[in-house]
Amino acid sequence: MPIAASAKLESMREVMLAAGREALAAGRARGYPTLPIFGLDAAEMEAAVDLPSLLLDALVEKFVLPQTTSTVLHDWRKGRRGEVDDINGEVVATLGADAPVNRAIVEVAHRIERGELEPDRANLELLRSRIGQAESAS
Numbered sequence: 304m305p306i307a308a309s310a311k312l313e314s315m316r317e318v319m320l321a322a323g324r325e326a327l328a329a330g331r332a333r334g335y336p337t338l339p340i341f342g343l344d345a346a347e348m349e350a351a352v353d354l355p356s357l358l359l360d361a362l363v364e365k366f367v368l369p370q371t372t373s374t375v376l377h378d379w380r381k382g383r384r385g386e387v388d389d390i391n392g393e394v395v396a397t398l399g400a401d402a403p404v405n406r407a408i409v410e411v412a413h414r415i416e417r418g419e420l421e422p423d424r425a426n427l428e429l430l431r432s433r434i435g436q437a438e439s440a441s
Contacts, residue, residue, distance in 0.1 A: 306362070307368075310363045312427075314427060318431065318434070319359060320359060322391065325398060326394050337354070341362055342365055379416070385416065388409065391412070392405075411429060411433065
């Protein structure tokens with residue numbers, strides 16, 4: 304699915320935001336500052352009640368076209384491995400059990416890359432199931 308359509312689908316938006324929250328926590332754990340991006344200034348970002356939501360909304364409203372898809376999906380369509388290990392995998396490496404959403408994303412992505420699954424919206428339920436299992440185990 305395109306990024307904008309994914310962000311409008313409530314169940315997918317929840318996953319996107321939860322993954323973003325974990326990523327911010329991983330960055331903080333590594334001592335990285337949160338820097339302005341997507342045309343937002345530092346004050347807007349600091350004042351945000353939910354920074355991942357602010358960032359996702361700014362991305363969708365200002366930077367993606369209706370048909371824009373993720374770089375990972377581009378890689379998969381070209382038969383290449385995506386950058387899931389370099390992004391979501393690093394969140395998992397940093398936070399461990401405190402990154403159930405990113406861990407589930409990595410697991411589902413690896414299944415797609417091994418050819419066990421096709422990149423498809425139907426994988427959202429599998430992803431949400433994996434997240435639920437990880438959360439209930441911790």
